Amino acid sequence: MAARFVKHKGVSVLFLDFARITDPPVLLPEIAEARKFVAEQPRRKEILTLVDLEGMNFNEEVLKAFRDLNVHDEPYEKAIAVTGFSALGKITFRANQMPKDSPSKRLVPFDSKEDALEWLVKQAASPAPA
Numbered sequence: 480m481a482a483r484f485v486k487h488k489g490v491s492v493l494f495l496d497f498a499r500i501t502d503p504p505v506l507l508p509e510i511a512e513a514r515k516f517v518a519e520q521p522r523r524k525e526i527l528t529l530v531d532l533e534g535m536n537f538n539e540e541v542l543k544a545f546r547d548l549n550v551h552d553e554p555y556e557k558a559i560a561v562t563g564f565s566a567l568g569k570i571t572f573r574a575n576q577m578p579k580d581s582p583s584k585r586l587v588p589f590d591s592k593e594d595a596l597e598w599l600v601k602q603a604a605s606p607a608p609a
Contacts, residue, residue: 481509482516485529487596490603492527493517493556498563499534503541510544517552526556527599531592533563549586558602559586560595 485494495513500506520526535541549559589595 482513488600490527490600492529492596492599493520495528495530497535498531501534501536503536503538506535506541507544510541510548514548514551517555520555522554524554524557526552527602528552528556528559529592529595529599530559530561531563532561535563553585556585558599560599561586561588562590562592562595564588 481496483494483496484491486492497506497509500509517526552559587595587598589598
């Protein structure tokens, strides 16, 4: 399963591990499982999430599934750190954030898992976004 909680510096972080899943028919059920896992959590907008996309292949169906997951998880998540983007992946990520009226302040890309986890720990101490 791609979704599980891990601890970093005493802070609970939801880790969505999609790294190296290169086949969309394998990835899509993993995204659905992650959605189900989040739906089982309290809707308190306090989950800190780390998403690892390293070495993953994207297509339009996968991008739609991730967009839908992001919308679904919004009432649960305080902040999301995403790692594993290639240079092209970062461009795609930013382009997919642009069509919205205001880019998601809770979803931030990082070059390393360590940087992402450090940022999430800081978010734990900050007030939840409105």
